[in-house]
Amino acid sequence: MNESNQSAARVGTRRLERERRTVEAMITLYCRAHHRPMAGRCADCEALAAYAQQRLARCRFGAQKPTCGRCPIHCYAPAMRERIRAVMRYAGPRMLWHHPGLAFCHLVDALRSRLVPSVWRPE
Numbered sequence: 001m002n003e004s005n006q007s008a009a010r011v012g013t014r015r016l017e018r019e020r021r022t023v024e025a026m027i028t029l030y031c032r033a034h035h036r037p038m039a040g041r042c043a044d045c046e047a048l049a050a051y052a053q054q055r056l057a058r059c060r061f062g063a064q065k066p067t068c069g070r071c072p073i074h075c076y077a078p079a080m081r082e083r084i085r086a087v088m089r090y091a092g093p094r095m096l097w098h099h100p101g102l103a104f105c106h107l108v109d110a111l112r113s114r115l116v117p118s119v120w121r122p123e
């Protein structure tokens with residue numbers, strides 16, 4: 001691996017780490033509002049979060065990864081995709097309030113890929 005590849009990989013790792021935290025926070029927000037778990041998240045949302053993390057870890061774009069809303073490759077299985085979309089529709093706008101730093105970075109990443117993903121548009 002040459003110098004520039006290494007620094008691209010470092011930037012990519014930071015972005016992936018941020019996406020990981022963002023998706024975790026979004027699923028938790030969604031679960032608390034919709035499933036009212038006793039603590040943490042319900043089993044379904046835990047499974048969804050684990051699935052999302054696994055998809056992120058295996059993303060073939062690595063450092064160049066667009067935000068998932070803009071990704072040309074829909075790597076989620078259809079059922080999981082429906083669930084994560086519902087989470088993002090609900091949690092996307094609320095992230096600005098609960099996790100403004102993460103929401104802002106996610107929005108910038110989305111804008112950087114030119115179009116705001118549909119999940120950020122109001123209903």
Ligand SMILES: [Zn+2]
Nearest residue numbers: 031035042045
């Ligand atoms: Zn849940």
